Amino acid sequence: MAGTGTAHLRDGDDILLRVEGLTVEFPAPGGNRVKAVSGISFDIKKGETLGLVGESGCGKSTTGRAIIQLPPPTAGSVQLNGDELTDLKGDSLRLRRTDIQMIFQDPISSLNPRRKIGKVVAEPLDVWGPASKEEKRAITDKLLEAVGIDPDLARDKRPHEFSGGQCQRISIARALVLDPSMLICDEPVSSLDVSVQAQILNLLGDLKVDYDLTLVFIAHDLAVVKNISDRVAVMYLGKMCEVAESNEMYSNPAHPYTSLLLGSVPEPDPDNEIDLEIVEEGDLPSPINPPSGCRFRTRCPRADEQCSAEEPQMVQIASDHFVACHHPLIEPQPMEVSLAND
């Protein structure tokens, strides 16, 4: 299968997660298969934050869940610290998986409404944690405090008594009780007000340092992703379009899709020219029967025959900047200099 390539993968002992050729398919009506994710590759260094952006349905959540093998991918490799997670089964998989935790978009419904907060947060400890009640309580209290929730006030309340932002703090505390090395955040601030969103982003930034975390941050808001990420990967229809260091990606977007996304960000500036002509929803093709060649070609202003015939491969265009496009918006720079510096 034509992949989008692996030129953007890095070597070194500091790689915590390495995903190669990840493919996730789901059964669809009429005996078809939805290719939610089609052979993507990426890696994350220890302590790094990788932002995953793209429109609804492009496969971000599926990618996040495939990392923790929920469900295990149809094909491809997921290595955590060199261990192949797709080879693990049963208890050994469940144990290894405690090292990667996930938090979700809808903070209120992701917490069990019938349980008290103390129990909700301590729940992962029931299986994997210390046996004594006191120890569990100490861990839970410490984490609630770390996320800015007063344990004495919260312990005996239930999730619906808290706001969306507070519930998100509580789910973060719960995700950290087993001391994971990686946290996958799936649209964690998308349903929150701008003010609460900023609180949660700052909190995640602090916790990352205090708890030695490596983050995958999934979102469709490009400004949010830039703020929190060291490196950003742009996805479209189950494929990887562009990978780069965050500041580099936003100053020099190379993929036409990245550029479209950036042009849609609502900037809090009245002098910012808004392109009022964009009114059509470029028909989003179906992942059951994706376009040949480059999947973005049905919406791309630069598409030509090559784009429908050949799938573009990931190539390096600047120091930490990779793009899969036949006609990128910026020309590849001579690479000797940056390679020599590596």
Next chain:
Amino acid sequence: MPDSATAQGLRNEPLLVVEGLKTHFKLPLGMVKAVDGVDLTVDRGRTIGIVGESGSGKTVLARTIMRLNLGANVFTEGSVRYAGVDLLDVPNKKMREYWGAEMSMVFQDPMTSLNPVVRIGRQITEHLRHHLGLSKEEAKETALALLKEVRIPEAEARLSAYPHQLSGGMRQRVCIAIAIACGPRLLFADEPTTALDVTVQHQIMNVLAREQRERDMGMVLVTHDLGVVAGRTDDIAVMYAGKIVERASTKALFDDVKHPYTEALLRSIPRTSHLSHTRLAAIVGRPPDLINPPAGCSFSPRCAYAQDICFSEEPVLQEASPNHEFSCHFPVGSEPNREAFEKNVAKAMPQAVSIRRHEESLAQLGGEI
């Protein structure tokens, strides 16, 4: 059209004039002052943004003006003059003549206004036949034209689709089509794009802008995100705890922010022009309890500039310039404001420290790129 609204020598009067509007809800614990003394004017053909955090009263304000059902425990006071008539005096039954034909609303969740088991086409045609008395054929033709107008591709085929067969963006377009179907002069859009992707949000806001312009409607855009209304409104009213705390032309508001809450909302938005890992100036805490709001300025527990007077004396609206009002004892940009900030930083007040860290982070990272 209601006769009272047609009987107008009202050319010079704004489309909508809201004065001293209060909407309170009686609960066992006390009165929730959701809207607490709001003045607002919407001129024909102009777009007003109403901005504030969740719970600040934006939706209740919009629903009160439109006289949409708010429950049996609601108490309303003040006046809502639409084309010369105080809507608060209009009997419930007669309000039907206003909905759709005079004013309508696009909601955050399209499914609140769509019937999940009725085909799109029929939902629009029924609305048209009910309100405009069109024949079956006329209604179908008009429905098709409306779907095309809101740029729904393959409009003809979509007439027979059910809402769940459409994407969130398409569903919102259908809601816009229904909202404009009977040619209202005033359109409310309550967080119409909050649940949508940035690309779809951009298109939907453009569709709204286009309809507003072509139909010369007054439009009220409700949102928590100043970024969404920045380039798309003539005026903005910032709401906090049931009150409007700052109001200005959009340009004046962004160029010369006066109210600390407006400034705080603006600063909490991450920007693509800031370097990665810039510390955000989050607003600490949460909006106040509307049953027992804090004494003095309702923003005082969260404000980086609050001084003693803020906790006892409620600031009144004052003019910064013509068409720019705010209510604050220490307006942004003034010398007393700067002094108040330094005092609060020295006291390690969390809300002041949060802003200082944001400023330091911007300076350290090299500011805007």
